[in-house]
Amino acid sequence: MSVKSALLVGVGGQGAILTAKVLVNGLMQAGYDVKMSEVHGMSQRGGSVSTQVRWGEKVYSPLIGKGAADIVVAFEKMEAVRYADYLKPEGVAVINDYEIEGATVAAGLAEYPAGTLEAMEKHFACHVLNAEKIARELGSAKCMNIVLFGSMVKALKMDDIDWESVIADTVPEKFRELNLAAYKAGYEAVS
Amino acid sequence: MAKVLLSGNEAIARGAYEAGVKVASAYPGTPSTEIFENLPQYKDALYAEWAPNEKVATEVAYGASIAGVRSLTAMKHVGVNVAADPIFTAAYNGVGGGFIIVSADDPSMHSSQNEQDNRHYARAAKMAMVEPSDSQECKDFMAAACEISEKFDTPVLFRTTTRVAHSKSLVELGERTEPEVPVYKRNVRKFVCTPAHAYLNHPKVEENLKALEEWACQSPLNRMEMKGTKVGVISASIAYQYAKEVFPEDTSFLKLGITNPLPMDLIKKFAAKVEKLYVIEELDPFMEEQIKAAGIDCVGKDLTTPLYEMNPERLREQIFGVKPEATQVEVSAVSRPPVLCPGCPHRGFFYTVGRHKDFVVAGDIGCYTLGAAPPLNALDSVVCMGGGFSVAMGLAKAFEATGQKDKKVFGVLGDSTFFHSGITGAVEIMYNQGNVIPVVLDNHITGMTGHQDNPGSGYSLEGEIAEALKIEDILQACGFKNVIIVDPQDLAAMEQAVKDALASQEKAAIITRRPCLLIKRMKHEIGMCHVTDSCIGCKMCLSVGCPAISVNDGQAKIDRNQCVGCTVCAQVCPMGAIEKEA
Numbered sequence: 001m002s003v004k005s006a007l008l009v010g011v012g013g014q015g016a017i018l019t020a021k022v023l024v025n026g027l028m029q030a031g032y033d034v035k036m037s038e039v040h041g042m043s044q045r046g047g048s049v050s051t052q053v054r055w056g057e058k059v060y061s062p063l064i065g066k067g068a069a070d071i072v073v074a075f076e077k078m079e080a081v082r083y084a085d086y087l088k089p090e091g092v093a094v095i096n097d098y099e100i101e102g103a104t105v106a107a108g109l110a111e112y113p114a115g116t117l118e119a120m121e122k123h124f125a126c127h128v129l130n131a132e133k134i135a136r137e138l139g140s141a142k143c144m145n146i147v148l149f150g151s152m153v154k155a156l157k158m159d160d161i162d163w164e165s166v167i168a169d170t171v172p173e174k175f176r177e178l179n180l181a182a183y184k185a186g187y188e189a190v191s
Numbered sequence: 192m193a194k195v196l197l198s199g200n201e202a203i204a205r206g207a208y209e210a211g212v213k214v215a216s217a218y219p220g221t222p223s224t225e226i227f228e229n230l231p232q233y234k235d236a237l238y239a240e241w242a243p244n245e246k247v248a249t250e251v252a253y254g255a256s257i258a259g260v261r262s263l264t265a266m267k268h269v270g271v272n273v274a275a276d277p278i279f280t281a282a283y284n285g286v287g288g289g290f291i292i293v294s295a296d297d298p299s300m301h302s303s304q305n306e307q308d309n310r311h312y313a314r315a316a317k318m319a320m321v322e323p324s325d326s327q328e329c330k331d332f333m334a335a336a337c338e339i340s341e342k343f344d345t346p347v348l349f350r351t352t353t354r355v356a357h358s359k360s361l362v363e364l365g366e367r368t369e370p371e372v373p374v375y376k377r378n379v380r381k382f383v384c385t386p387a388h389a390y391l392n393h394p395k396v397e398e399n400l401k402a403l404e405e406w407a408c409q410s411p412l413n414r415m416e417m418k419g420t421k422v423g424v425i426s427a428s429i430a431y432q433y434a435k436e437v438f439p440e441d442t443s444f445l446k447l448g449i450t451n452p453l454p455m456d457l458i459k460k461f462a463a464k465v466e467k468l469y470v471i472e473e474l475d476p477f478m479e480e481q482i483k484a485a486g487i488d489c490v491g492k493d494l495t496t497p498l499y500e501m502n503p504e505r506l507r508e509q510i511f512g513v514k515p516e517a518t519q520v521e522v523s524a525v526s527r528p529p530v531l532c533p534g535c536p537h538r539g540f541f542y543t544v545g546r547h548k549d550f551v552v553a554g555d556i557g558c559y560t561l562g563a564a565p566p567l568n569a570l571d572s573v574v575c576m577g578g579g580f581s582v583a584m585g586l587a588k589a590f591e592a593t594g595q596k597d598k599k600v601f602g603v604l605g606d607s608t609f610f611h612s613g614i615t616g617a618v619e620i621m622y623n624q625g626n627v628i629p630v631v632l633d634n635h636i637t638g639m640t641g642h643q644d645n646p647g648s649g650y651s652l653e654g655e656i657a658e659a660l661k662i663e664d665i666l667q668a669c670g671f672k673n674v675i676i677v678d679p680q681d682l683a684a685m686e687q688a689v690k691d692a693l694a695s696q697e698k699a700a701i702i703t704r705r706p707c708l709l710i711k712r713m714k715h716e717i718g719m720c721h722v723t724d725s726c727i728g729c730k731m732c733l734s735v736g737c738p739a740i741s742v743n744d745g746q747a748k749i750d751r752n753q754c755v756g757c758t759v760c761a762q763v764c765p766m767g768a769i770e771k772e773a
Contacts, residue, residue: 011527024196024359028194028196028361033361034196034359034360034361035325035358035359035360036196036358036359036360037354037357037358037359038357038358038359039301046527046529046530046532046738047527047528047529048524048527059360060432060433060435060436061429061432061433061435061436061502061503062325062354062358062359062360062429062432063354063358063429063433063500063502063503064502064503064504065502065503065504065505065515066504066515066517067504067515067516067517067518068503068504068515078524078525079524081520081522081523081524082524084518084519084520085517085518085519085520086517087518088516089516089518101741102525102527102738103527103528103530103736103738104525104526104527104528105525105741106733106738106739106740106741106750107565107566107733107736107741108730108733108741108742109565110525110526111525112525113522113523113524113525114522115521115522116522118522119520119521119522120520122520122521123518123520124518
């Protein structure tokens, strides 16, 4: 297979890193070569964060540029449009219909953009879900990231890997049941 | 053995362990910090520490090398500027045990003030340089670098970039080797850098480099990957990975791991095998210029650029003119700039000084650089680590020399920056009688790089209790008789502290003292504020720049997921409409 590239984007603290870890652990177990790139540094403080994961038989670059992602998973919907130009034209987007204003909007210096979902749907195949609501109904908004991961697995048709056992091995034991339920709910939430 | 996924920095730490490194000293700096955060797991085998700054760290590591053991220091690219003095002398003296200096460069300035290309340091200091291109090489090159260092009597600049340091790839681990440590003997000729010794050392350094260049032509760190004869690419570091992805399958590669000195005979051989030669490197034409100077025709920066981080899509466009198929959607995202966290102790200080238009404030590198951003707008300059006091001194002397008496000058540092290189600035202000109020924003931690301990925090890198140096004692010893210590979260007290310092007959300094809320080992009192019906939507609360407050439809709103109850916003509310919950 050719190398696949995923871009996980969100706001610092949303758990994108743990999601990437689950993804990478599963891919490694399946025998893929994997490379992963996180954005560190100043962006941790309420900033926009992105993690790239690439896998295949042999991966050289840990980094992709614009127009090269097979999938963008946006943990926050404005982040989807921020990184939209990283998607291949035939790429898919999994978008959390969830809003985090951020400092610029909160300070009244700019308005949170309207029509982010419509703008994405106009150009790309999109799977939109309110992962925050789903996670809260399961017992904790914190498992929102694994809800999104379930949707990502469905969108990429990665059913050949036993993700439930990967999740069980990756997350702390006391959150295991919650995260397995989150994974299933996310998987079912998209078509 | 099964492979593990490691970042370049984790792999460098592992490599140092496997190579038998015994002493390691560093100062944190993105993107190098995690190397040393990963060393305490090997503390049974090696000693590792945070030093007050990069120069001290380099000297400690070099001292260990003089004693005959393998040693390591690591820093971000601009840290090498601080450490340059001992590095250049170590290159002339040579080493005892293998001596490795990691320089983590930051193309695209993800968290830096410039994108200097530190490969030039290897040439300028006349020392060896290796450049890994993935995590496996980060680990493996550490042992190779120690061998090169010992064999050719040179420090080795181990140069990474953000993408090498922070990306993760699969690594096969090895075992630790324990190099034999010779019995220590004084060696004046070698390690005392008198002019007479240096005069004799220079030709030796040139010879060593020549010998290393010959050796490097045979080293497995530099390898030819021959495919076709039409196109050849010379590359190193992360750029090699990008080039492998972008150039066609039948392209031949000369992949370099040792990049100073360049193995010119090997390069000539490779060039002779291919019709067209490209040199692919990030930032400056470091290899290209040397290769061209050796009379070899090649293409590089004519097509690529010295600007910013490379990636496969940028490189493909630059070399082959293929534009990425990027889709522009019709809605654009609002920026999310980094801001001081809710409850950050620095907020009260910057709010206070930002309101005085006659204050001139020289800042420094750290979380508190964010004091320059709106709405706080409280800084005039930020130059370098430890520069806050001394730049303020220059401003004050210039105002004095030009009769601008209305200006009140403050120099601002953090606690870690004070220990790093701010103390000399305090000495300067006292010695040369500067009209400057030095201010240390003491939050008990090195914040921006991710909460590393420092000489004031009371803990060592390895998590042991350490002597906590008192900033006020040091300032008093420097002659500041009136050291005002204030809780910056109390805005009335903060304002009074500034006034008292300016009116003080004795030389005054200010320490704002409150620990960062993100320090994990401390218990913090976390509270919550809410807005009452008295709010008139005047937006005064937005002037403190807290991400937890917004004003919508004429009403202030506090985000309960973010608020920690610091009350700074409540103190500026003219209606008393923000209350702390019991």
